Amino acid sequence: xxxxxxxxxxxxxxxxxxxxxxxxxxxxxxxxxxxxxxxxxxxxxxxxxxxxxxxxxxxxxxxxxxxxxxxxxxxxxxxxxxxxxxxxxxxxxxxxxxxxxxxxxxxxxxxxxxxxxxxxxxxxxxxxxxxxxxxxxxxxxxxxxxxxxxxxxxxxxxxxxxxxxxxxxxxxxxxxxxxxxxxxxxxxxxxxxxxxxxxxxxxxxxxxxxxxxxxxxxxxxxxxxxxxxxxxxxxxxxxxxxxxxxxxxxxxxxxxxxxxxxxxxxxxxxxxxxxxxxxxxxxxxxxxxxxxxxxxxxxxxxxxxxxxxxxxxxxxxxxxxxxxxxxxxxxxxxxxxxxxxxxxxxxxxxxxxxxxxxxxxxxxxxxxxxxxxxxxxxxxxxxxxxxxxxxxxxxxxxxxxxxxxxxxxxxxxxxxxxxxxxxxxxxxxxxxxxxxxxxxxxxxxxxxxxxxxxxxxxxxxxx
Numbered sequence: 522x523x524x525x526x527x528x529x530x531x532x533x534x535x536x537x538x539x540x541x542x543x544x545x546x547x548x549x550x551x552x553x554x555x556x557x558x559x560x561x562x563x564x565x566x567x568x569x570x571x572x573x574x575x576x577x578x579x580x581x582x583x584x585x586x587x588x589x590x591x592x593x594x595x596x597x598x599x600x601x602x603x604x605x606x607x608x609x610x611x612x613x614x615x616x617x618x619x620x621x622x623x624x625x626x627x628x629x630x631x632x633x634x635x636x637x638x639x640x641x642x643x644x645x646x647x648x649x650x651x652x653x654x655x656x657x658x659x660x661x662x663x664x665x666x667x668x669x670x671x672x673x674x675x676x677x678x679x680x681x682x683x684x685x686x687x688x689x690x691x692x693x694x695x696x697x698x699x700x701x702x703x704x705x706x707x708x709x710x711x712x713x714x715x716x717x718x719x720x721x722x723x724x725x726x727x728x729x730x731x732x733x734x735x736x737x738x739x740x741x742x743x744x745x746x747x748x749x750x751x752x753x754x755x756x757x758x759x760x761x762x763x764x765x766x767x768x769x770x771x772x773x774x775x776x777x778x779x780x781x782x783x784x785x786x787x788x789x790x791x792x793x794x795x796x797x798x799x800x801x802x803x804x805x806x807x808x809x810x811x812x813x814x815x816x817x818x819x820x821x822x823x824x825x826x827x828x829x830x831x832x833x834x835x836x837x838x839x840x841x842x843x844x845x846x847x848x849x850x851x852x853x854x855x856x857x858x859x860x861x862x863x864x865x866x867x868x869x870x871x872x873x874x875x876x877x878x879x880x881x882x883x884x885x886x887x888x889x890x891x892x893x894x895x896x897x898x899x900x901x902x903x904x905x906x907x908x909x910x911x912x913x914x915x916x917x918x919x920x921x922x923x924x925x926x927x928x929x930x931x932x933x934x935x936x937x938x939x940x941x942x943x944x945x946x947x948x949x950x951x952x953x954x955x956x957x958x959x960x961x962x963x964x965x966x967x968x969x970x971x972x973x974x975x976x977x978x979x980x981x982x983x984x
Contacts, residue, residue, distance in 0.1 A: 572604025603636025657728030796833035803827025847877030
């Protein structure tokens with residue numbers, strides 16, 4: 522069937538018109554995408570707990586996300602007792618290199634920005650606190666110490682009696698504290714905050730309430746809510762990468778930033794108590810698997826928990842001497858369970874286990890006491906002691922029990938003579954006929970008692 526030339530021409534014109542319209546629409550869409558206005562929202566993320574690897578990961582991701590959204594500002598809602606020095610430095614580097622203003626808001630009421638939190642607050646472009654919060658106590662802690670910190674020279678001159686020197690007043694401690702002072706003073710100078718009090722917070726562990734911090738120029742704003750904070754900082758000037766910006770945060774849309782599942786999982790297993798529990802489950806699982814091969818479940822669960830514990834330990838300031846002491850204690854108690862004796866191995870292992878657990882997280886990277894809960898330590902030690910000495914008691918009781926099977930079980934049992942000739946014959950024991958030998962003459966039907974066994978021959982005496 523042939524089509525008319527007019528119809529073909531009309532179809533060609535329609536296709537050409539559609540193609541031109543599509544090309545035109547593409548041309549008009551591309552400028553719109555390129556000139557799309559920024560989001561303009563305020564991104565908010567919450568840091569609640571110890572400053573560690575997971576907190577570093579969360580803040581870094583939040584800064585990247587705020588940059589991608591062209592956010593007006595990033596608000597870090599902070600409540601921390603402190604954390605790792607290395608993580609704190611990484612967070613400060615990320616905040617100083619951010620392309621969006623970073624606002625640290627110590628909230629809600631009752632929260633604190635202690636130790637590492639003080640440094641992070643000083644590094645913020647805008648520092649704010651909620652009523653009923655506090656900041657300070659930023660002295661680096663030498664683990665295992667608790668000794669007095671070195672005073673500044675002018676402070677010593679004010680005292681009537683100079684502080685007595687102590688072993689902890691060493692060159693290493695002065696170096697650590699002076700380094701911390703230099704860092705927080707540089708942040709104070711960068712953000713125009715009170716550098717004198719910052720040094721006092723490091724050297725003397727000074728603290729301030731929210732109102733006192735605002736009066737002394739430590740923080741910029743005291744606000745009871747996030748909306749009040751955004752309203753108060755609206756119009757303030759901040760410097761980002763050498764460029765001055767004016768904040769436009771009043772009535773800005775607020776977007777919450779939640780950490781991903783990996784960050785949340787890392788936050789859970791990097792908790793000292795969780796890491797310790799995973800470590801114990803891992804060791805117990807492997808011990809039970811070696812004790813009863815073929816069960817598989819204890820070995821699989823123990824192996825997974827042990828690997829998770831190692832991941833958690835890698836994010837914490839582990840004292841490797843204490844870890845070796847902990848492992849030695851477990852090994853000694855396992856040795857006592859397999860070779861019960863005088864309980865010396867068990868008692869020594871229990872003492873080593875408790876000492877290792879107490880000092881496990883006391884590495885030089887912590888600016889606060891990151892430690893395992895003492896009730897958890899003593900609970901785990903008590904459970905191990907009950908298990909250990911329960912096994913020892915069962916083993917000793919089994920040693921005193923008379924044999925229930927085998928050659929030893931027949932010693933002392935009665936036997937009936939079935940046939941006897943000279944010094945040998947046959948006897949019946951438990952319905953079985955055994956070859957027997959004896960030094961005294963016996964006759965059929967006599968009662969005898971089994972004195973010993975040599976192979977398949979019983980040595981008997983007259984009953």
